[in-house]
Amino acid sequence: MAMLEVKNLSKNFDKLKVLRDISFNVEKGEVVAVIGPSGSGKSTLLRCINQLERASGGEINVCGINMMSTNEKGRTVFADSKTLRIIRLKTGLVFQNFNLFPHMSVLRNITEAPVCVLKQDKNTAKEKALMLLGKMGLESKADSYPSELSGGQQQRVSIARALALDPEILFFDEPTSALDPELTGEILKVIKELAAEGRTMVIVTHEMAFAHDVADKVIFMEGGYIVDEGTPDHLFGDDASERVKQFLQRFNR
Amino acid sequence: MTGEQIQTLFGLMLEYTVPTLKIFGFTLLYSIPLGMIVALLKMCRFKPVSWLTNIYILVMRGTPLLLQLIVAQYSVPYIVRSELCPGFLHALLDGVDIRSEEYMFNMMLFAFVLNYAAYFAEIFRGGIAAIPKGQYEAAGALGFNRFQTFFRIVLPQVVRHVLPASSNEIITLVKDTSLASAIPYMEIMYIAKKQVPTYASLLPLFMAGAFYFVFAMLLTLLLSLIEKASDPLWRRGVNEKRKELFRRGNA
Numbered sequence: 001m002a003m004l005e006v007k008n009l010s011k012n013f014d015k016l017k018v019l020r021d022i023s024f025n026v027e028k029g030e031v032v033a034v035i036g037p038s039g040s041g042k043s044t045l046l047r048c049i050n051q052l053e054r055a056s057g058g059e060i061n062v063c064g065i066n067m068m069s070t071n072e073k074g075r076t077v078f079a080d081s082k083t084l085r086i087i088r089l090k091t092g093l094v095f096q097n098f099n100l101f102p103h104m105s106v107l108r109n110i111t112e113a114p115v116c117v118l119k120q121d122k123n124t125a126k127e128k129a130l131m132l133l134g135k136m137g138l139e140s141k142a143d144s145y146p147s148e149l150s151g152g153q154q155q156r157v158s159i160a161r162a163l164a165l166d167p168e169i170l171f172f173d174e175p176t177s178a179l180d181p182e183l184t185g186e187i188l189k190v191i192k193e194l195a196a197e198g199r200t201m202v203i204v205t206h207e208m209a210f211a212h213d214v215a216d217k218v219i220f221m222e223g224g225y226i227v228d229e230g231t232p233d234h235l236f237g238d239d240a241s242e243r244v245k246q247f248l249q250r251f252n253r
Numbered sequence: 254m255t256g257e258q259i260q261t262l263f264g265l266m267l268e269y270t271v272p273t274l275k276i277f278g279f280t281l282l283y284s285i286p287l288g289m290i291v292a293l294l295k296m297c298r299f300k301p302v303s304w305l306t307n308i309y310i311l312v313m314r315g316t317p318l319l320l321q322l323i324v325a326q327y328s329v330p331y332i333v334r335s336e337l338c339p340g341f342l343h344a345l346l347d348g349v350d351i352r353s354e355e356y357m358f359n360m361m362l363f364a365f366v367l368n369y370a371a372y373f374a375e376i377f378r379g380g381i382a383a384i385p386k387g388q389y390e391a392a393g394a395l396g397f398n399r400f401q402t403f404f405r406i407v408l409p410q411v412v413r414h415v416l417p418a419s420s421n422e423i424i425t426l427v428k429d430t431s432l433a434s435a436i437p438y439m440e441i442m443y444i445a446k447k448q449v450p451t452y453a454s455l456l457p458l459f460m461a462g463a464f465y466f467v468f469a470m471l472l473t474l475l476l477s478l479i480e481k482a483s484d485p486l487w488r489r490g491v492n493e494k495r496k497e498l499f500r501r502g503n504a
Contacts, residue, residue, distance in 0.1 A: 051393070085398075117396040162395075
């Protein structure tokens with residue numbers, strides 16, 4: 001079953017066309033890496049799927065629920081706000097800049113949404129949060145505040161925060177772009193572990209070696225289009241399109 | 254002045270600190286929430302609302318508080334008599350006894366609250382604008398609705414941002430309450446001025462000055478403590494110390 005279906009998705013900011021005719025599917029347990037030059041629309045694509053932006057046209061279906069679709073008259077229609085909310089809870093998003101809540105301890109950063117949004121019992125949420133922190137190797141940081149953590153630690157907390165809602169599909173928006181190479185490694189390791197657990201993930205990244213290792217499918221975007229897509233071996237191999245080869249040249253050296 | 258006279262004077266002055274504290278307390282009580290509402294109205298995406306709010310803030314900050322106090326106090330009879338006065342306002346204001354103490358106090362408070370709300374609104378607007386967009390996006394992605402996002406994510410951070418500037422306003426208000434003496438409303442400044450010829454001494458003024466000074470100083474201490482306590486790291490430190498003392502106490 002497809003966890004995510006995107007069909008003919010487009011997004012315009014006034015006259016600027018950021019996404020044009022984007023179509024792809026993500027199957028359950030699949031890891032999809034989205035690569036491409038800056039300004040190619042990768043982040044906007046994630047933001048449209050996560051409802052941080054409203055796409056201009058096309059169809060998005062998350063876990064079998066229509067988020068936006070085209071009706072008989074050819075108009076784009078969005079699901080009602082209740083449905084959008086349900087979809088929101090099925091997706092998790094990890095940001096480039098972590099966006100942790102600075103006024104809350106690490107533990108509360110993770111438990112706040114389960115308690116407030118899912119109305120989970122506080123102790124249940126806390127146990128789960130501690131378990132997730134353990135998984136991230138941060139059990140000792142539960143009472144710390146984000147300002148006391150390194151970038152890599154903050155990003156691991158934000159991954160734990162997203163996981164606390166048990167999302168069926170997890171999105172990463174350049175999760176390592178704000179980190180130095182050493183810290184990048186610790187985040188990539190965590191994402192690899194999540195992939196090994198069989199989680200469905202879409203990762204926008206500039207880490208080409210990582211995309212090659214972890215992804216089942218790689219999408220190359222430029223100028224709002226999907227230029228090429230396929231297995232890592234296809235995209236990073238000889239039969240990729242010329243533009244992809246040219247882009248990857250710097251990395252393959 | 255004899256010791257007995259000084260004692261009587263001191264007692265009298267002390268009595269009139271109560272109305273001063275009353276203006277101070279009620280003004281804060283109403284102007285802080287109103288300031289928050291005005292700040293949100295000013296940030297409203299529906300432009301006419303934002304413009305109207307802007308005009309209100311401009312007028313309140315652009316004219317003297319003393320003038321506003323006097324206008325609030327004496328304008329009602331003129332409004333009622335005017336031909337332009339709409340009927341419902343007429344009905345509302347007609348039965349009001351403009352000589353009653355209650356009316357005087359309420360109109361004065363009205364002016365104080367509107368004036369201070371304008372200043373607080375500007376402080377709060379700055380505080381809200383300082384919250385990065387990513388905080389709203391993270392909250393949205395986690396499924397918080399707009400109400401939860403504002404009260405659980407945004408507001409606690411805004412409070413921390415605006416505490417220093419708000420403290421400044423609050424300290425200023427301590428001294429601005431003395432403007433009420435011009436209404437005239439009988440608070441400590443009014444009484445102090447009145448006692449100068451009676452006692453042929455400046456002592457009443459010094460006593461009033463000392464009262465404002467001590468009050469402002471205590472507030473400064475309290476506000477700096479609140480500012481400290483708004484830092485979660487400081488709070489955690491205090492908690493840990495308390496636990497440590499408790500452990501030692503048990504041992």
